[in-house]
Amino acid sequence: MHGPRGTVRIPPGRQQVILASLLVEANQVVSTEHLVDTLWDDQPPDTARTQVQICVSRLRKSLTDAGVDVPIETRPPGYALRVDPARLDVHSFTRTVAEARVLAKEGRAAEAAGLLRAAVALWRGPCLSGIPHRALRTRALRLDEDRLAATETYLELELGLGRHHHLVGEIARLVQENPLRERLRAQLMLALHRSGRQAEALDVYRAARDLLIDELGLEPGEELRLLETAILAGDPTLHQHATTPERDPGPTAAPAGQRTEVPRQLPADTADFLGDEALIATAEAVLTGEGRAVGVVVIVGRPGVGKSTLATHIGHRVAQEHFPDGQLHCDLRGTRDDPSAAADILGRFLVALGIPGPMIPQGLAERREVYRTLLAGRRVLVVLDDAVAESQVIPLLPGSSTCAVLVTTRTRLTGVPGARQIELDSLDPARSLELLSRVVGTDRVTREPEAAAALVRTVGGLPLALRIIAARLAARPHWSLASMVTRLANERHRLDELAHGEMTIRASLSLTHDGLDPAARRLFGLLSAVEGPTLPGWVAGAVLDDDRPFPSDLLEPLVDVQMLDVASVETTGEFRYRFQDIVRLFAREQVTTPTADAVERVIGGWLAIAEQAHRRIYGGDYTVLHGTAPRWHPPEDYVSAVLADPLEWMDGEQANLRAAITQARTAGLDEACWDLAVTVATLFEARGYLDDWENTHEDALALCRRTGNTRGTAALLSSLGTLHINRGQPAQARTALTAALDLFTTLDEPVGLGLCHRDLALLHRQAGDDDQALTLYTKALHDFDRAGDVVGRAIVRTQSAHILTRRGHMTEAHTHLEEAMAIYRQVGYTSGMAHTLRRLGQVQSQAGDHTSATETMTRVLDMVRSSRDVIGEGHLLTNLGEVCAAAGDVPRAQAYYEEALRVRDQILDHSGAAVIRFELARLLARTGDHTRAVDLLDAAAATFAERGMVRDRAAAERELALLRASNPVTTV
Template structure:
C-alpha cells in the first residue's frame, strides 16, 4: 500500500496504521465501526485499551495525511470512522471502473478497445493486493481483488485470441498457467492459442497435464468446458474459434450468483465434530443424491448461527455459483409457502418476475432446471414441516441443502440429522470469555464455572448474561451468580425448554432503564425480519436525526442485533425470534393498548410516507396512483433525502417490509392505510416484475377495504388488480376487475381512478383488435387525467394510443402524441416512461419506411433498458432491431440481434418468446438461401407452439416449413 501526495510518497508507519488505512480505503465513503477495526487489528483477545489505541492510530493518520496535503479526511461518524476520498484517487476503484468500461466496449462490439482497456486496468497492479500487510482479515479481502485481476487478465487474453493475436500470446498465457496451474480457464486459453497457431499436439498435451494435475491435487476431472475443448481439437471441429468474450448483455438478471448467507458469527463456539459432520455431507457428494443436512435443537441453542458458520466455511470453495438463503418462519405462526419461496429464489437466480410460472410444480421444474449444472448451497432457516422443504430441494448432486428446524424432519429423503445441544463446560467458558472478555473470566474461574452450570450451557443465556456483565464492569461474576441464585424458580425454568429463554431474557430486560424497556416492547410490534432505525423514532414519535442513538442501549445488551449499514450511515436491526416474542409479552403486560395501537399506526404510517415519497421521486409527482387520507409519519427530511437517493432501489431493498406492513395494517384494522400502501407499492412490483407480491398484498388490501366499507379503497385495489392481470396475461380477470372499479370510480367521481381504469380497458380493447373502442377509451382517459392534473397518466395514454394511430396510417398524429409524451416525461423526470415511448416511435418509423431512423431509435432505447436492468425490454428491443436490420438487408446484423434476443429468452426460460425469435432467424436464413438451417429453426419453434397449445402460431410456422422444405428439395 502506498500513499502519494503533492510532495511525493507519504510514509504510513507499518503495523496498525497501515491496517486501519487499508480497511478505511476498502470501505471508502462508508462508516467503518470501531468494533470492526478492533476485530481486524486483534483477531483474538483485544486488550482493554483497544478502542483507545484505534483512536490514537486514526489521529496519527489524520495528521500524516494533512501534513502531506493529501485530501482524504477521516471523519468520526457513529459508530466509527468514515474516510472521504475521491474514488478516482484510489487505484482499487480505478481498476474496477476500467474493467466495467471495458465490458461496455465488449457489448458495443469494440473488442480491440476493450482488450486495451483491460490491459491498462491490469497495469495498475504491482503485485498481490496489500502485499506486505500481514493481517488475516485484510488478506481475505485482498484475495478477492487478486481474483478480479486474474479474471481481467483472462478476459483480455480471450479477446485478443478472438482478434487473431494467438501467436504472440502463447508465451504470456504459458506464464499465466505456470503461476496459476489449477485455473482451468487459463489452460483453455493456452489450448486455443496453441491450436490456432497450428500446435495441436502441444494443445492436447496442455490438456493432459492439466488433467493429471487436477486428479493428483484435487481428485477431480477437468470441467465440462475444458473437456469440450479437448474433444473439439481432437475432432477438428470448431476449436479454431475461440470462446466468445464475455458478451453477456448489460442487463443481466439480478443476482445471477446470489450470495445470500447471513453473516458468520465472529465469536462462534460449537462442537467441531458436528461442524465437520455437516461439512462432510454437504461437500462429500453422497453418491448420486443431493447432500442434505437438517440442524435441529431447541430455541436458543444456536441453530441459525451454526448453519451460517458451516455455510461460510464451505461456500466459496465448494459452491462458487452462489448461496441461496431464506427464513421459512416456522416459529412465527405463519410459515412461508413453498411457492412464494421458489418465486424469490427464481428472481435471485436471474428470472424476471413476469417469466415465473404461477403453479408450484412449474416453479419447482424451473428451479431444478436452473440448478442442474450449478454448484449452489441452499440454506433453509426455521423450517416447520417437510412439505415446506421438499419443493426447495435441487435435483442435482452438484448442490447441497442446509436446513434448521425445531423438528427433526425425518421425512426429508436422505437427510443427515445434526442435533445441537447445550455447550459442554469448556466451550461454555470459551463463549463466555469471548462475550465478556477473557480477562474477567480468568480472574474469577470458580464463579465463571458456576455461571455456566447455572444456565446449563445454553448459548443464548450465556450471551445474555455475558452482555449484562460487560455493560457493568463494576459487577463481579460472583455477584451475578448470587443474583441468579436468588431467583431459583427462574433458574429451574432456565434448564427446561422455552421457559428457560424467557427467564434468561428477563435478567437483561430488568437491567434496562425505563425508556429502553418501553422502546424494546414497542419495537417488537414491527413484523419485519430486519428493521431500519427510523422505526424506533416512529414508535416513540421521536424525530431525532440519528435513530440509532435510541437503539444502541438495546444493542449494547444484545437484545437487538445490528445486521447491516444503510447508505445514510444508519443501521438495520434484527430481533431474534424468541427475543421478539418475549418483548411482545412485556409490551402487552406493561404498555397500554391505546399506546401500542398508536405506535403501530405511526410505524405503518412511516412505511406509507416513505413509499409515497419514493413513488413521487420515481414518477416526478403523485401521478398514476390513487391515495387515501390515512395519517402518515415521516422521518426527518434530510434522512429521507439520503434514504431515497435511489427510490426504486430503496423500495426493492424494503420489499419484504413493505409487503409485511400491508399485512400488519390489515390485521390492525387500519384499512385505509392498508390499501393505500398496497397500491403505492405497485411502483416496485411493476418495475421489478414482483407479480406474486402484487397479488398477495392486493387481495389482503381488498379484503381490508371491504371490511372497512371503504369504496375508494375497494375501487383503487380492483383497478390495480386489473393492471396486474394485464401483466400476467389474464384478460378476462383484468376486464372484470377494471369494469367493477370503473363503476365505483364513476359513483365517487374520482378522475384519476377513472383515467387509470379507462387507460387499461383501452389497452385490452387494443389487444383484442377493437381499435374503435380503444380510441374512445383513450380519449376519455386523457380527459380524466387532465381533470386530475395527472400529466404522466396522460403521457402513458398518448404512448399507447400512438400504436392504434400508426396501425391506421395516422403516423403524423402518432408522432405528435409521442412527442408530447416525451416532453412530459422530460419535464417531470419520469425516466420509466421514456423507453416505451421511444420504442413506439421506432415502430412508427419502421412502419413508415424510415428504417435507418428506426434502427437509431431502437439502439437508443436499448441503452435505456440496459441501464434499468430491464431484461425483458432488452429482449424485445433486440428483436425489433433485428427486424429493421433484416428490412435493410443487413443480414449479419439481423442474425446477431436475433441470436442475442434468443439467448436472453432462453436464459429467462421464456420458451414461447424464444420460438418467435427462432421464426425471425429462420426468415433471415431463408433469404440467404440456407433452407436447411431455416427448417431446423422452424421445426423447433413448431414443436414449442404445439406443446404450449398455440395453434395459430403453429399453423403459420408449419406453412412456412412447407415452403422452406421445398427449397431444400425435401419430401
Template sequence: MDGPTGTVRIPPGRQEIILACLLMEAGRVIGTSRLLDLIWPDEAPDTARTQIQICVSRLRKSFAEAGLTVSVVSRAPGYLLRTGDETVDLQVFNRQVMASRVLVKEGRDAEAAEMLRAAVALWRGPCLSGIPNETMRSWGVRLDEDRLAAIETYLGLELGLGRSHDLVGEISRQVHENPLRERLRGQLMLALHRSGRQAEALDVYRAGRQLLADELGLEPGEELRQLERAILAGDPALLAPTARPTVTEVAARSGDPQPPPDRNRAAAPQPVEPATPGYGEERPRQLPADTADFVANEPVLRTVEAALLGDDGQRALGLVVIAGKPGVGKSALATHVAHRIGRTRFPDGQLYCDLRGVGADPVSPQDALGRFLRALGIPGPMIPDDIDERAEMYRTLLASRQLLVVLDDAANEAQISPLLPGSSSCAVVVTSRSRLAGLPGAMRIELEVLDRTQALELLSRVIGEARVAREPAAADALVRTVGGLPLALRIVAARLAARPHWTLASMGHRLASERHRLDELAHGEMTMRASLSLTHDGLSNAEQRLLRLFSLADGPTVPGWTAGALLDDDSPFPSDLVEPLVDVQMLDAVAVERTGEFRYRFHEVIRLFAREQLALHDSPAVQLAATERMIGGWVALAEQAHARVYGGDFTVLHGSGRRWQPPAAYAESVLSEPIDWLDSEQPNLCLAVDQAARAGLHELCWDLATTLVTLFEARGYFDQWEYTHRRALEATRAAQNRRGTAAVLGSLGTMHLSRQQPDEARRSLGLALKIFEELDDRHGLALCRRDLALLERQVGAEDVALALYEQAIRDFEAVGDVVGRAGVLTQSSYIWMRRGSTALAHDQLEEALAVFREVGYTHGEAHALRRAGQVLLRRGEHAEAERVLLRVLDNVRRNRDLIGEGHLLRNLGEVHEAGKRYDQAQEAYRQALAVREKIIDVGGVAVVRLDLARVLLRSGRAAEAGALLDQARESFRDRGMRPEQEQADLLARELAGPSVRP
C-alpha cells in the same frame, strides 16, 4: 487529535478516557453512569458527576480553540460526540467493512478487497494502546482483532482472484507477526502451493503445528489439516483461478486515449453489441454474516461438512437437517458451515431464505422459489405462477451448477420439499425445531447445548479471558446456570460486558434468583426466561418500552427510523434510541445502510418475550397508535419513492391515512435510487400491508398496497402484488371503504393485464369503474379507462380502445396527471401506427417524450422511444429506426432489463430484415434468442425461432430454417399460441415449395 491549528493535546487520565469512549461511540449517547464505571470501576467519589462535567467542559474548550468541527452535546442520560462522516477512522473502517460485505454478495470481489485494504490502511498502530484502563485495553484488543479479520478477508478475496504469487510476501509478514492465526497460515500455504512451491507450503504447516504444540499443547484445526491433506494429494480444487485485474487497473485501462474519429468517413449503422456478460447467470451470495464469536464444535462441524460434500462427489444431493430447541445455535451453525465451505466448494453461489417457520406468517414454498429464481437471474414476469412450474425451472437452473442452499427455521417437510435441487452438484442445509423425519436421505443433527469448555470459550470471547481467569469457579457456575444454552449465555455475557465492574459471581447469584422465581417453567424455557427477564429488568423504563414496541415491527430486519416512529420521537438519529438494546443483546445490529444507520433484528425467542411484555404493559390503544405511526412511516417513504420514479405524484391514488415522516436526511439518502430501495425493503413493505389489514388501518393499507405497484410492476413481483392487494381488499370491504375498494380492484385489473389474464382483468376493472363512476372520481376513472382500452386493443377492438383512450386523456387532464396522459398517448400511438397513420403516431410520441423528459420518468421515455423506433421502421426510415432502438437497447442493458433487451434485439432484427441485411438480422435474432433462453422464456424463444427461420429461408439456408421452424411450431402447439402457430404454418408451406433465394 489534529485540528486546523495543529495537534490537540488531551491530558492523560479522565479526559483521555472520556474522549476515547465518545470517539468509540461517536454519534451515540454515552450515559454518565457508563463513564463513571469506566473511570472509577470500584467505587466513584461523591463528586464524580461534577468531575465528569468539568472534563467534558475542558474537552469542548480544547476543540473550540483548535477549530475542530466536532462537538460534545449533552443529551439525556449523558453525552454525545457529533462528528463529520469522515472524521473518526473507526466509523470509516466499520462502514467500509460493511460495504465490502455487500460488494462480496454482489460478486464484486476485487472492489471489496480494495475497499478492505483502504479500511486497514487507517490503522496507525495498536488501538487505544496508550490509555491505562483495563476496559479500554479490552476494547482495543477487540478492534485490533477486527483489523486482522479484515486483512484475512481481503487476502482471501485476492487469492480467489488469482493473485497468489503477488501475495506470498505480504502473507508471510502477517504470519510472522501473528504466528497463531491459523487462517493466515492456511492462506500462506495456499499462496505458496499455487505459486508452485508445494514443499515450502508443507513446511509452513509443519512449523505451525510445532508452534501450536509447544505454546498451547494443541493440534492444528480441521481446516488447516484438510488443506495439508489436499496439498499432499494434489487436489485439483486448489488450483489457482485466472488472475483478474483490480478495479484500479480496469479504470486505468479505460482511461487510455482513443484515436480521434474519422470525420470524412460516412456514418454506418452500429453493430449490435453482445449481451452483458453474466445476464441470467448470477452467482447469488445471500448468506447472512457469520457470527463473530461463534464457538465451533469440531466433530459436529466435520459431520455436517462431510454430509454436504460427500465422497469425491459420488453422492446424491447433500442434505443436512440441524434440529434443536430455541437458542441452541442452529442458525449460527448453519451459517458458519456455509461460510466455511461455500466459496471454495460451491463457487456458483449460496442461496438463503429465512422461512419463519415458527412465526405467524411462514414463507410459502411458492414465495421462496420466486425469490430464488430472481436471485438466479430470472426476471419477475418470466417466473410462472404454478408452484410445480417454478420448482421445475429452479431445478433446471441448478442442474449444472455447484450451489449451496440454506433454509433457516423450517416449519415442516411440505415447506422444504419444493426447494430441494435435483442435482448432486448442489447441497442443502436446513434448520428446524423439529427433526423433519419425512425428508428422505437427510443427515439429521440434533444440536445439543455447549459443553463446559465451549461455553467458557464463548464467555471469554465476549467479556475477555482476563475476567474469566480471575473468577474460574464463578464462570463455571454461570455456565451451569444457563445450561450451556448459547443464546442465554450471550445475553448474560453482554450484560457483564456492559458492566465491567460487576463480578461473575454477582451475575450468577442474580440469574439463580431469577430462575428460582420462574421455577414453574420447563428447564429450557426457564433458562431463557431467566436470562431475558434479568436483562430486561436492568433496562431503564424508556428502554423497556422501546423493546416492547419494537416487537411490533414484523420484518426480518428493521431500519432504525422505526424506533422513532414507535416512540413518536422525531430525533434525526433514531438509532441512538435502539443502541442500548443492542448493547445487552436484546437486539442484533445486522447491517449498515448507506446513511450510516443500522438495521436491527430480533432473535425469535426474544421477540416472543418482548411481545409478552407488550401485552402485559401496553393497552391495545397504545399498540394501535404505535403501529399506525410505523406503517405511516412506510407509506410516507413509499410515496416519496413513487414520486421520484415518476417525476411526481402521478398515475397513483392516495388515501387519507396519517403519515409519519422519517428523518428528512435519511429519506433523501436511501431514496436516491428509489426502485432499489423499494426492492430492498420489499419484505417489510408487504408485511406492513398485512399488519395494517390486521389492525383495521384500512386507509393506510390500500394506500401502501397500491403505491407498491411501482415496484411490483417494475420487477414483476406478481405474487406480492396479488397477496398485498387481496389483503387490502379484505380490509377495505370490511370497513365499507368504497374508494379504497375501487382503487385496489383497479390495481388488480392492471396486474391481471400484466399476467395476460384478460377475463379476470375485465372483471376487476369493470367493478372498479362502476364505483369510480358513482363517486365521480376522475383520477380513478382515468386509470381504469386506460387499462380497459389496453384490454380492448389486445383483443382487436381498436375503435373501442381509441374511444376509451380519449376519455382517459380528458380525465387525466382534469386532475393534472401529465404522466398518465403521456402514457395514454404512447399506448394509443400503437393503434395509429398499425393503421398506417404514422404521422399522427409520431406526433403523439413526440408529445409524450417531451413530458417524460421534463419530469424525468426514464421508463416512460424508454417505452416511448421504442414505439418511436417501430414507427420509423413502418415509415421505411431504417437507419433512424436503428439509431433510436440502439439507444434504448443501451438503456435497458444498463438497467439489467433482460425482457426489454430481448424485445429490443428482436426489433433490431426486424429493422435489418426489412432492409434486406440478412446477416445482421440473423445476428440480432440469435442474440435475442440467447437472452430468451437464459431467462427460460419458452414462448419468447419460439417467436424468435420463427423470426430466425424466416431470415434463414430468405438466405437460402432451408435445412437450418426447417429445424428451427419445427421447434417453434411444437412450442406454439403446446402453449396454445394460435396466431403465432398460423404464421409458422404459412412459413412451413413456403418452405415445402420451391427453394427461396434472396
C-alpha cells in the same frame, strides 16, 4: 471411449446420441421421453420407445464386450449411466478449474494458471462436435464457453505475471479463431503494448472496431475503448502487473450475450462465532461431497442453541469455494403463526435467479420444475431457516447434485429424503468459558473461575442466554460473576414450570430486562409489536413519536445488552437491527401499555417513504391514488439518502414493506393498508414480484370490503387488473377493471377512471379491437386531464401511438410520441422515456428511416439494460432485428435475433423464444440456410402447439410447407 480390451466403437447415429445424452447427465436419470425427443425432433415413430430400448441394449453389449465397467441402469422413467465422476474429462475439467479459483484468490497466480492450462488441455476440439442434434447443442455450447472462459483467465493471470512476450502468438491465434471475443482482443492489445509494440496494439483495436461495425453495427465495448485511450495516452499503469484475475475463473461463466444472476442472500456471519469443529466438518462434508444426490443437512436444536447462527457460519465457509454460482436464503417462519408456503418461496428464489415475474408459473409443481431446471449443473447453496415441516422443505430441494441444502428446525424432519440430521447441543464448558471471556474479559473470568464455571452451568451452555448474561455483566463491571449466578438461579427457580431451554433464556432475558431504565424497557416492548424481518433505525423514533435526527441512538442500549442484534449496515451508514424470535416473544410479554398507536406510526412511516419513492420515480403523484391515512415522517436527511435510488430502496425493503401491509390489515388500518399496497405496486411491477403484488392486494382488498372502504376497494381492484395484464390473464383483468370502473364512476374519481380506461383499452388492443381501444384511450385522456395527471396523459399518448403506427398514420403517431417524450423529460420519468423512444423507433422504421430507427432502438436497449429489464431487452433486440431485416442488413439482423433468442431462452420465455425462432427462420430462408430454417420452424411450431397459439402455429406450418416445397432436400 477406451476399455481394457481397446477402443470401444460406437456406431454413429442413434447409439452415439443416446450415449452422449447419458454422459452429459452422468449419474442422473434421463427419461425415455427425453431420449425420444432428442432422437426425433418432430413426430417420432410409434416404435420410438422400442428403438430407444434396442439402442440402450446394444450400447450395454458394446460396453460389456470392451470390458468397460460403466453400467447403464434402467431407472424409471428412463436410464442412468453410472460412472465414477473422476473418469469423466468434464468432471476433471470442472474440478481443476475450481482448484485454480482457490489458488488465484490466495494470490498463487502461477499455480492457478498452470492448473487452468492443464484443464484446457483436456479438450480435443469442440464439445460433441460429431453429434449435431440440437437438443445437445445448448449443453455443448455451454461447455465450450467454459473452456474459453478458463483460457481467458489463465491468459489474464499470466499477463499479470509479466509473460506478455510469450503470449502474443497464442492470443493472436485465439483472436483469429474467435474474432468477436472482445476480451481476447483486449488481452492481445495489452500483451503487444507491454512488449513495446504500441502501433500493433492500436491496429488490433482498429481491426476490432471495423469488424464490429461491419458485422453488428456496434461500437467496441467500454473495456476496449478505455484500453485504446490509455495506450494513446501512455498510461503507466498499463505496465503494472496484477497478481489476481479480474474475472472469476469459474466453469459457470455465462455465454456471450447472456447474463446469469448470482444471488448472494446469506445473512452476515458472526464475528466471534464459537462452535463444534467436528460437527461443522461433518456438515461441510455432506454439503460439498461428490455424491449422486443433493447434499442435505438438517440442523436440529432447541431455541437459543444457535441453529441459525451455525447455518450462516457454515454457509459462509463453503460458499466461495464450493458454491460460486450463488447462495439462496429464506426464513421459513416455522415458529410463527403464518409459516411461509413453498410456492411463495420458490417465486422469490426464481426472481433472485433472474426469471422476471411475468415468466414465473402459478402452480407449485410448475415453479419447482423451473427452479430445478435453473439449478441444473449450477453450484448453488440453499439455506432454509426455521422449517416446521417436510412439506416446506421438499419442494425447495434442487434436482442437481452440484447443489446443496442446509436446513434449521426445532423438530426432526425425518421425511426429507437423504438428509443428514445433525443435533446441535449446547456449548461445552470450555467453549462457553471462552465466549464468556471474550465478552466480559479474561481477567474477570480468571479472578472468579468457580463462579464462571457455575454461571456456564446455570445457562446450560445456550449461546443466546450466555451472550445476554455476559453483555449484562460487561455493562456492569462492578458486578461479580458470583452475584450474577445467584440472580440467575433465583430467576430460573421462579420460572421452573417452563422447559429447560426456554426457562434458561427467559431467566437471562428477565434479569437484563429488569436492569434497563424505564425508557429502554418501553422502547423494547413497543419495538416487539412491529412486524418485519429487520428494523431500520427510524422505527425507534416512530414507536416513541420521537423526531430526533438520529433515532437509531435510542436502540444502542438494547444492542449493548444483546436484546437486539445489528443485522447490517446500510450504504448510508445507518444500522439495521433485528430481534431473535424468542427475544421478540419475550418482549411482547413485557408490554404493559397499548401498542396500536406505535404500530400505526410505523406503518405511517413506511407509507411516507414509499410515497416519496413513487414521486421520485414518476416525477410526482402521478398514476397513483393515495388515501387519508396519517403519515409519520422519518428524518429528512435519512429519507433523502436512502431515496437516492428510490427503486433500489423499495427493493431492499421489500420484505419489510410486505410485512407492514400485512400488519396494517391485521390491525384493521384499512386506509393505510390499501394506500401502502397500491404505492408499493410500483416496486412489484418494476421488479416482477407478482406474488407479492397479488398477496398484499388480496389482503388489503378483503379488509376494505369488510370495512366498506369503497375508494380503497376500487384502487386495489384497478391495481389487480394491471397485475393480471402483466400475467397475461385478460379475463381476470377485465373482471377486476370493470368492477373498479363502476366504483370509480360512482365516486367520480378521475385518476381511477383514467387508470381503468387506459388498461381496458390495452386489453382491447391486445385482442385486436383497435377501434374500441382508441375510444377508451380518448376517455382515459379526458380523465387524466381532469385530474392534472400529466404522466397518465403521456402513457395514453404512447400506447395509442402504437395503434396509429399500425394503421399507417405516421405523422399523428409521431406527434403523440413527441408530446409524451416532452412530458417525461419534464418530470424525469426514465421508464416512460424508454417506452416512448421504443415506439418512436418503430415509427421511424415503418417510415423507412432505418438508420434513425437503429440509433433510437440502440439507445433504448442501453436504458433497459441499465434498469435490469430483461423482458424489455428481449423486445428491443427483436425490434433491432426487425429494423435491420427491413433495411436488408441480414447479418446484423441475424445477430440481433440470435441475441434476443438467447435472452428469451435464459428467462425461460418459451412463447417469446418461439416467436423469435419463427422470425429468424424466415430471415435465414432468405439467405439459403434452409436446414437451420426448418429446424427453427419445427421448434417454433411445436411450442406454438403446446401453448395453444393457434394463429402462430398455422403461420409456422405454412412457412414450413413453402420451404419444403421449394427445397425438397430439407425434408430428409
